[in-house]
Each structure stands twice: as C-alpha cells, then as structure tokens.
Amino acid sequence: MPTAAKLVAAGFFAALAFMVGNLIIPYLAEGRDYTLFPVGLAGLGLAIGWRFTGYRIGRGLGEPVGIGLSSGALLVFWGFLVFSIYEMLRKTLRNAYDGPVEGLRAAVKIAVDYGYDIAHVDVIASLVLGSVFGGWLTGVVARRWS
Secondary structure, eight states, X not given: OOOHHHHHXXXXXXXXXXXXXXXXXXXXXXXXXXXXXXXXXXHHHHHHIIIIIIHHHHTTOSOHXXXXXXXXXXXXXXXXXXXXXXXXXXXXXTTOOSSHXXXXXXXXXXXXXXXXXXXOHHHHHHHHHHHHHHHHHHXXXXXXXX
C-alpha cells in the first residue's frame, strides 16, 4: 500500500544512489562505459527506499536514523552484488572462466575490487550523511502524514 513515507523514502534513496553513483564513476577502471551505473544504482535505491525504509519507518519499527543507515548499507550490499554478478556474466560471455565455481569466485573478487575502488572519503561521507538525512526525513514525513 502506498504511503507518504514509502514515497519519500523511495524518491530520496533513488536520488542519493544516483548521486553516489556519479561520485563513484571517476574511481572505477577506465575503458568501460559506466553511463548506466548511476541509473542502476538509482533503481536499487528506489526499491530499498520503498520496500525497506518506507515500510519500517512508516510502521514505527525502529529509529529513523538507524533505519536510514541500514538502508545505506543495503544499497552498498546490493550494489556490490548486482554489479559484480553483471561484470562476471559479461566476462563469462567472453569465455573468461573454466567453470561456474570459478565464475562465482570471480564475482566475489570483483565485489571486493569495487569495494577498494569506492573507498574514498567523498563517496563514503555522501552515502552515510545522505542515509542519515534520508532516514530522518522519512521519519518526519511518516509522523506528519500517518
């Protein structure tokens, strides 16, 4: 059921993910086209904001700031998972791996490499502060229009 908290959380975390995705691009390896990277992250942010943040804050299932931080952590986890599996599948189509286990190991290695790539102060600070603000904002909206 759509609520104001879900709508605000989905919109805010989609915008936050898009912004963080644009901050990450300069730190990623050159030679690839990353134009859809922020859009993919925004889709994840939209889903996390609607299904996790808005649902929990709208029902009063915790402190808004903590739920906002959890939403930021979920965004990082799902972003690593989705984009490392995408990269692994892209390399699989070029016969880069001998078997499925090697491909799964490569996906984990790719996710770790992405972690090293985005471990910069501006990216982490934007994500943490944005998540805290998003949780707080969603909490205010949930109290105001519930």
